[in-house]
Amino acid sequence: MISIKNKLSEKGLKITPQRMSILEAIYSISHPTADDIIKFIRQEHSNIATGTVYKVLDTFVQKGLIKKITTDKDVIRYDSLLTHHHHLHSSEDVLIKDYIDEELDEILNEYFQKKKINGFKIEEITLQIKGKFNE
């Protein structure tokens, strides 16, 4: 898609088939691991080197095209949703869902406007909301 190409060139990145596939994969899979992305790309398209995927993901994070998200597993996941949001983490399995709540963000902003944390300058607050998804 033209928009994928645009996203790359906006960030001053060379357009390569690998980068386009990886970005498409991230947009198609919810909070994927590097391995999820590799499997997704290899289904249809050509082979891709795992090192390339890790390197490209790193570049994308650096350029702000995607974000890293943390879980209590030793694997890094990636997020294509760039606007500020939080995550619902299943306490039973590996499911993660986006949680967008501007009202909450407003409350937090107000709270930390008043209550300064001494010796620390806040850049971003992310909630990890752990719980159970019903059915």
Added chain:
Amino acid sequence: MISIKNKLSEKGLKITPQRMSILEAIYSISHPTADDIIKFIRQEHSNIATGTVYKVLDTFVQKGLIKKITTDKDVIRYDSLLTHHHHLHSSEDVLIKDYIDEELDEILNEYFQKKKINGFKIEEITLQIKGKFNE
């Protein structure tokens, strides 16, 4: 120490030198990785198998003696502070500090008492506060 032994037996765990060392290490090091714990124990005391450390850490988490904490590295850290709290994550290095704020917790509890997340039952909310530590 007697209290370390007590903590183990309270949870119905057999008291072993390895488990005592690991628990002492966790109490001595801030948010350690498994490897931090292994190095700490090996300084003074005897050797310990890495597999033992991972297995014991897992047991401790299961029994609620410690908690896992997540960072944006592919390594798991552990936390000995069991009362509900949040974390300040340095955006520059790997430093993590506990952040305890009951007033904030109260605000969050109230907020989510009203605002239900549909299809999801909250168990715990943890804030990852990313920013810079001054000097």
Added chain:
DNA sequence: TCTTTTATGAGAATTATTCTCTTTTAAGAA
């Protein structure tokens, strides 16, 4: 002290990620 269950150790295996080095390719210049 004996018995049984559970834990530990050693080391191999697996998984996730990074690195090195060679070859390929995107993209601007000519």
Added chain:
DNA sequence: TTCTTAAAAGAGAATAATTCTCATAAAAGA
């Protein structure tokens, strides 16, 4: 278009983090 060149990708080895397997050791209650 073709040429040039910096940047990217590929292959595969290396490293890091964690898990597994199975033989031995040792807690803890009988």
